[in-house]
Amino acid sequence: MAKTTDAFALNEWLVIGRLEDVTHDKPRITRLLGQDIRAERTADGTIGVWETDPSGHKGRALPVQERYGHVFVTLGETPRDLLEMPEFEEEGRRLVTIGYVRVKTSPLRVVENFLDLGHFPYVHTNYLGAEPQTEVANYKAEIREDVDEVWATDCSFFQQKAAKSATDGQQSEYEYRVTSPFITVLYKTCPIKPGAWDLVGLFVQPLDEDLCEAHSFVLPFDEENTDVELRHFQQTIFLQDRPILENQLPALLPLTPGMEMPARADATSMTYRRWLKKKNITFGVQKDAADNSNRAA
Amino acid sequence: MIKLYDYPASGNCYKIRLFLNILGVAYETVPVDFYPGMEHRKADFKAINPLGQLPVLDDDGFVIRDAQAILAYLATKYDAAGTWFDRDDPVTLGKTMMWLAFADQITATSSAARLHDVLGFDLDVDAARKGAHAAFRILDDHLIEQEFAGECWLAGDRASIADIACFPYVALAPDGGVDLGNYHGIRRWLGRIKRMPDFVEMPGIFLEFDEPMAAE
Numbered sequence: 117m118a119k120t121t122d123a124f125a126l127n128e129w130l131v132i133g134r135l136e137d138v139t140h141d142k143p144r145i146t147r148l149l150g151q152d153i154r155a156e157r158t159a160d161g162t163i164g165v166w167e168t169d170p171s172g173h174k175g176r177a178l179p180v181q182e183r184y185g186h187v188f189v190t191l192g193e194t195p196r197d198l199l200e201m202p203e204f205e206e207e208g209r210r211l212v213t214i215g216y217v218r219v220k221t222s223p224l225r226v227v228e229n230f231l232d233l234g235h236f237p238y239v240h241t242n243y244l245g246a247e248p249q250t251e252v253a254n255y256k257a258e259i260r261e262d263v264d265e266v267w268a269t270d271c272s273f274f275q276q277k278a279a280k281s282a283t284d285g286q287q288s289e290y291e292y293r294v295t296s297p298f299i300t301v302l303y304k305t306c307p308i309k310p311g312a313w314d315l316v317g318l319f320v321q322p323l324d325e326d327l328c329e330a331h332s333f334v335l336p337f338d339e340e341n342t343d344v345e346l347r348h349f350q351q352t353i354f355l356q357d358r359p360i361l362e363n364q365l366p367a368l369l370p371l372t373p374g375m376e377m378p379a380r381a382d383a384t385s386m387t388y389r390r391w392l393k394k395k396n397i398t399f400g401v402q403k404d405a406a407d408n409s410n411r412a413a
Numbered sequence: 414m415i416k417l418y419d420y421p422a423s424g425n426c427y428k429i430r431l432f433l434n435i436l437g438v439a440y441e442t443v444p445v446d447f448y449p450g451m452e453h454r455k456a457d458f459k460a461i462n463p464l465g466q467l468p469v470l471d472d473d474g475f476v477i478r479d480a481q482a483i484l485a486y487l488a489t490k491y492d493a494a495g496t497w498f499d500r501d502d503p504v505t506l507g508k509t510m511m512w513l514a515f516a517d518q519i520t521a522t523s524s525a526a527r528l529h530d531v532l533g534f535d536l537d538v539d540a541a542r543k544g545a546h547a548a549f550r551i552l553d554d555h556l557i558e559q560e561f562a563g564e565c566w567l568a569g570d571r572a573s574i575a576d577i578a579c580f581p582y583v584a585l586a587p588d589g590g591v592d593l594g595n596y597h598g599i600r601r602w603l604g605r606i607k608r609m610p611d612f613v614e615m616p617g618i619f620l621e622f623d624e625p626m627a628a629e
Binding site (some may be wrong): 303 | 420421422444445446448449450452497530531533587588592616617619
């Protein structure tokens with residue numbers, strides 16, 4: 117597809133890889149919102165990103181931010197601010213980047229799936245949940261107008277192995293924060309440090325409307341596990357989700373109410389969809405919904 | 414204790430975990446950062462396996478590489494009944510070796526397509542998918558012939574290490590955009606393996622996505 121015309125998506129800061137994925141030896145050649153791009157490590161050690169034409173020639177240079185272990189780029193002229201995560205400054209935390217998993221579906225579906233507590237016992241059996249403890253307790257989902265973010269709070273769920281450092285099951289408390297259609301952060305009870313939250317972040321790189329790469333990181337208090345063990349735990353979770361996501365139809369996210377049955381556990385998803393609708397986002401959204409409703413009427 | 418140099422998302426590592434579980438042999442894993450760290454290509458790991466490939470097994474100081482070789486070693490050492498790797502009957506042995514070797518054909522095609530689709534590896538995915546379909550056609554024909562002969566497994570009427578060797582990258586083929594819908598013999602065989610006692614899952618291989626009951 118060609119570069120999107122979705123003004124909201126164009127003016128987001130979007131992930132294109134980990135800092136280590138762009139080296140002097142190896143550029144990262146990829147795509148963003150339908151636009152081919154190329155990221156290179158320049159002579160001064162910083163990362164440059166350019167739009168490229170079909171034969172790979174560099175065109176316009178794009179604004180770049182190197183933050184949170186990742187490279188962020190925007191295709192727009194007036195980007196919204198990238199999220200702030202003050203936890204990155206806290207002593208004792210460790211950043212572990214996970215890499216990405218490519219998924220053939222709308223990037224919005226990947227974010228929505230990340231917000232869904234209800235699938236834990238079925239898809240992440242013995243990792244993030246297990247039958248018969250499938251109940252999702254009531255929680256609160258809201259759009260916070262002051263910060264223009266979606267939040268879900270008071271989420272609570274029994275988990276066998278809530279994080280790599282958990283040895284027994286525990287009642288995990290969760291908070292979800294959605295700061296962009298393509299970025300969400302999970303705050304989760306830290307199993308070893310009372311009162312603290314561990315962070316699990318998801319940066320979805322939208323390549324095309326129905327193709328994305330889900331980059332992620334963890335920022336826990338954890339002295340017990342190696343980076344590799346933390347990576348493998350998160351990769352396992354993402355690879356369990358991937359076939360489920362690719363089987364969701366339609367691939368593009370429907371934003372017309374009533375197209376998919378909302379369950380109580382889907383309150384965050386519904387709030388996320390409501391927020392997307394308010395933003396008039398069209399990238400990754402099912403297009404013919406309005407036409408269908410006209411035809412039906 | 415047995416040490417398995419392991420990557421959770423690798424089908425070749427998984428077949429060793431699956432077989433160790435079936436045999437009831439305790440082991441520990443040494444997690445290797447295959448992705449994104451590419452640790453298997455670095456000097457420390459190449460000192461263990463100069464080919465830079467997973468899995469590698471270390472059984473009390475004896476270090477062995479190659480998934481199929483590891484299956485044969487484990488069956489010989491730990492399967493007291495000798496059913497998983499029957500070396501007494503030349504025909505059964507020949508068939509087992511033939512389908513063990515076939516597992517590499519499946520890895521070279523189906524696993525490559527999956528690495529492209531899941532981790533964005535730069536390779537010719539169309540060629541990989543085409544190769545996977547060619548291999549699956551051969552496998553499917555064989556399994557259907559086996560069923561007609563009253564035998565449900567690759568090398569005879571009992572499951573062998575050849576079945577374990579071929580299973581993962583057949584089951585994971587949809588991850589690489591290789592649809593299994595038309596391979597009815599394969600789908601019944603996948604179901605038989607998933608219903609074995611002591612079967613374990615890996616990410617991407619679920620019990621829930623059950624294949625139709627086999628014509629056993």
